Amino acid sequence: MGTSVQVKPLCGVYNENPLSYLVSIDGFNFLVDCGWNDQFDTSLLEPLSRKGFRVASSVDAVLLSHPDTLHLGALPYAMKQFGISAPVFATEPVYRLGLLTMYDHYLSRKVKFDLGNLLSLSAFDLDVDSVFSHCMQVSEFDLFTLDDIDSAFQNIIRLTYSQNYYVSGKGEGIVIAPLAAGHLLGGTFWKITKDGEDVIYAVDFNHRKEKLLLNGTVLESFVRPAVLITDAYNALLSNQPPRRQKDQQLLDAILKTLRADGNILVPVDTAGRVLELLLILEQYWEHHHLTYPIFFLTYVSSSTVDYAKSFLEWMSDKIAKSFEDSRDNAFLLKHVTLLISKSELEKVPDGPKIVLASMASLEVGFSHDIFVDWAADSKNLVLFTERGQFGTLARVLQSDPPPKAVKVTMSKRIPLVGEELAAYEEEQNRKRKEEALKATLIKEEESRATLGAEQAVGDPMIIDAKIKQPSSNGAALQHGAFKDVFIDGFVSPPSSAGPMFPFYENTFEWDDFGEVINPDDYTRNDEDMDQASMQVGEFNGKLDEASASLFLDATPSKVVSSEQTVYVKCSLVYMDFEGRSDGGSIKKILSHVSPLKLVLVHGSAEATEHLKEHCLKNVCPYVFAPQIEESIDVTSDLCAYKVQLSEKLMSNVLFKKLGDFEVAWVDAEVGKAENGTLSLLPLSTHPPPHKTVLVGDIKMADFKQFLASQGIQVEFAGGALRCGEHVTLRKVGDSSQKGGGNIQHIILEGPLSEEYYKIRDHLYSQFYAL
């Protein structure tokens, strides 16, 4: 029997939730993708974390396909909370850009003060109102920390496209290979091979060659895999307009707004499709000598572009060629200004501008803040380039008709003052002492968030970001970016092995009246403040470091949330720049690839059902669309054994060449070779007769042309090809088996005539008879 293959979706089937599936091949469990949504809804991860099934601990390897939240967002959380310790595989760009995406997510939720604003306050005063006004969207976020992200990512095994990785140990015999999927930079579809049978996991692929960034997917060159797992996300999307037209629409919409003196907000992902958008804008600005400023605003924008510069190998031929020709890296952006804080944007003089800001969902991040600021002005435009995730603000705004007003939660982090500050200081002092004590006792401290998760909004929150400079060999963490950043006065415990966030347990003593306090602690400590301001001064010189702002967590603060209603007066436009194949193309590709078994995942229930029906009819008889946590068995019922071909047999075999293949008919006697394997020997007796096999693929249209070129009058009539006077040729295809290759039945009818035999000869010439 063939290789046993099971697929069990953990998330993202019959809906557009993030993707996460368990594919088990002969007992070796691959977790393919480990996605999360922008709200980081922990309930989505339930199937993965469910104790009884021991899903997480049974994972033997993790494969990541795209560098965005939907495909890898949950990785840090899952690795930490569920104890997944399996090796993770990804391409270099997926690793890097994925890391940046996660950083951006974290920082969008976590960063305390807008760095630029803080620095702009010449004298560090604690005027609450002024600081308040500069504060940013934050939330109490404690699902994972930067360290969790780092530790999840640092051990990713990076592969290049079509690199065959031979799994050792438990999965001996399995070969995995990432292949270009398009969509995002480094985007991958995975081919898992065992014993010559391919299981292909291909989601969010794009067959089109993009204008700039990426070549299309090479999925089409892998035909007849044993199992194909693909998504139905775009199954209902009708054919897209030609790319050129789409680009023009986009640019027209942008220019219209800019010329009308409006601002444009483009909510984008951190490091995915935004790269293509940047290139499109850059090129257009270049060609048309536009001067409207373009801003790319994420917490990691400059790192993103820096890395993009070093990923030329992964980009389209066009970009590689232009680099070879001119040595101009496509990501040396002349018209785009990279920003890492909103205050930098605010400093920009008023006037029409275009801002690409993360996150695409508008749930958090700069795009959220800017949206709130700009929504009320009817001159402005919010341009969505991708479908918002389900249940996010972006999705709400994309609905038709767009809502008049939306409610948003504004969370602000404000520094502590007065009593709260004093409480915080006291807490700190006490903990510092405790910690000194602990440090001597505990050698290895688990790195964890400094935040007490259970505390209500308004409680004093502490973030102590301490990053040790990475050891010079750089082996430890990928933290290089932050090595120049001086953090705060705390000394990291001597026992901590690597750079990590210290963990302080927030234990409070309670008595009948509540928390025990020490009144002395409620006096202001001016000295500390001065110190803090000095440190801030230190940063000035290092502002060019993209991520410096990450660690500006020196002053104690808390988060205050308020709900606010935003009236949406600005125009909202949605254009599809997702870079995914549309429904028609997906169907075409599927019937070309024509897998033996097909598994459909990720897509609304409607789309999944639609595609399933279509595929059952046109692609293959085995189409599965499993429900969540439903384990389906797609083991191929394929039998196989190996035989040795003896020299004697082979010397008598006459191959006929058909494209890449060479085919021959063999009749052989089974024997045993010296090493015990079966071998095929030539027959000593007469070969048994066999039914002649006609090999070849005949296309009626081509054959018509061929006949015409042979001087025979041909025309199509009523689904049949009428050749000459009386002879008709009809193709009776096996309609359930389209594409790839199939058994064709051709019926040749006619009266006895010379013509009949002539046409028959022509028809035979299209086949190889074996």
Next chain:
Amino acid sequence: MASASAAAPASSLKRANSTTSSESDELIITPLGAGNEVGRSCVYMSFKGKVVMFDCGIHPAFSGMAALPYFDEIDPSAIDLLLVTHSFFNFTFYLSQLTMHLGHMIFFDLVYLPIYTAPAYALWVQLSLGPCCFTSIFSGKGWLALTRACSKVFFGTIFSDGLSPVNVPQTTFKGRVFMTHATKAIYKLLLSDYVKVSKVSVEDMLYDEQDILRSMDKIEVIDFHQTLEVNGIRFWCYTAGHVLGAAMFMVDIAGVRILYTGDYSREEDRHLRAAELPQFSPDVCIIESTYGVQNHQPRHIREKLFTEVIHSTISRGGRVLIPAFALGRAQELLLILDEYWENHRDLHNVPIYYASPLAKRCMAVYQTYINSMNDRIRNQFASSNPFDFKHISPLKSLDEFRDVGPAVVMASPGGLQSGLSRQLFDKWCSDKRNACVLPGYVVEGTPAKAIMSEPKEVTLASGLSAPLNMGVHYISFSAHADYNQTSTFLKELMPPNIILVHGEANEMGRLKQKLLSVFADGNTKIITPKNCQSVEMHFNSQKMAKTIGKLAEKTPAVGEILSGLLVKKGFTYQIMAPDDLHVFSQLSTGSVIQRITIPYSGAFAVLKHRLNLIYESVEASTDEESGVLTLKVHDKVTVKQETENHVSLHWTADPISDMVSDSVVALVLNASRELPKLMVESEQETTEDEQSKKADKIIHALLVSLFGDVKYENEGKLLINVDGTTALLEKQSGEVECENEGLKERVKTAYRRIISAIKPIPPPGS
């Protein structure tokens, strides 16, 4: 192809070539260059009808045609694949001619070039001679010979069949060319730089930017570890160290793996990764042997020496001149310096310059292909691009340079022949506080070589002589594997066959001896072929086929018969049932159903009767749908009485059915035309004897037409004589006795086919 120098080994190779079209089990490896010599790396390999060429360089020490690898020994049109390991000029230079078609042939002579007025040109010479410098070290060839070598580069298209001056349409090279991304980028730079130089130097453009672009289009890129397949040849590459983008190629043809290291280094340096150890042991390892049995000093010692010399010179107020090539080691040295400066605050006011326009251009490549470098660089990249030097700035010309106090200048060329490095040398040589550090290979006959012996006086470029007071230090930073690295590498790989190339003959011989003592068990063959000397190895690769699908539902026992389609793709074989063909391959099977109507107005029973006379199996029945009478002849052809006046024949096309149907058609026509009745041989009592005699005659005649000399022997045997070899055919059983296996099989097959041709059609279903 006109071959002027058909030497003895050449003819043997020619013969080898002629057999490459067939799938032989002989693996033939022939160095066309770099066999027992350094330079013009080029190794030709053929196995199972596939031809791969590794590298394509020129020899620095010879001129004209002689500098090229021995291309006239091979047929370029047969090459499937050209794999280029790295982009030193040596290795890619010739590629431009391989891949582009030049209008005419020109001899390019450097003698006419005003070299010393063009610093950039000198730089080019320096570059192009990068690897040649080894030659001078090991073979003692002088600088003059080297310049001559470069100068007389033959720019004809030797791959054109004729030497028609204008009309050379295209080289016959049709294969595909692969190199890594970085190599391709550097290749382009080097060639364009060359074009720029020749623009100012000669009127005859050898090739222009357009030609380079065309050749660039031809070159395909491969990423490290990426597995590609061309014509059934699978190949991938590993990091090789040596220079940015350098690769070792592993080629897999029909399961036989060949590793070609090119120039490699197993030592990780500041930016390059060490050469990887391949995951699989190759069957053949073609390895460089430049350094033979020599060993390098450990890297940290060399680096320490280097920085100490510079630091001490600067502390005493001196200037440091580092003459170096533009590419490769220069970047490494700059990294060392930048880091050293970073760690020494007291040096921050001392400027470092690199004065080489090409190096500056190469920097863009270095800044981009970070991912081809080691983890150290990649981790640094997370914070800032390490090739954005903090303490080093480029220098366009000496005019920009304010020579006021201590400074470090890295300038090309490395040999101090001319250009910036020479100008600075002349300026600084007489001050004893200054120092000159020679970091690389010093070419024989250059001023740099001269000052190594620290003479009292030197001659300046102006012709005057001046005292040499500055310190001269030679610290070599080589990125070739030394003996330790080579032997460890081979010990871990344990390839059964080792072929040494790219090494001077004596050095190679010593390495061979030493390696033989390492692999004393005798299972390892070490071969050092000369140029054009073929190494032939026999790999009796067993062909394995996988039986799949319906055919494999049960594993057959010994003695059973297996029949099916054998499908070959690349070097993999599959056996399957015809019905499964479309499932496991992209091929389709088809069937043609034929339906022919014939006018016949006679009685259907007549037809039946007649058919019965001819065919053994004629079944009569009525069609279930239409209720008409049908006859199934030979289980293949159905004859239907469609109307009163017509019968129709239905059958599925295959040779036997077609034949049956033809005879049925003839019969029907005969019957309907009421022509003289088809005379049925009414049981013509032909005796068994007569029949077999008749058959004998036919067999004999057919065998004669096939083999020529066929005689009757006794007891129904036939003696077949082919070119002195005889085979005895037993007619009854089909057994053949023959000493020659090949002939035996042929006779057997022929006899089997003859028998099946003359015997009656076997009844269906048997």
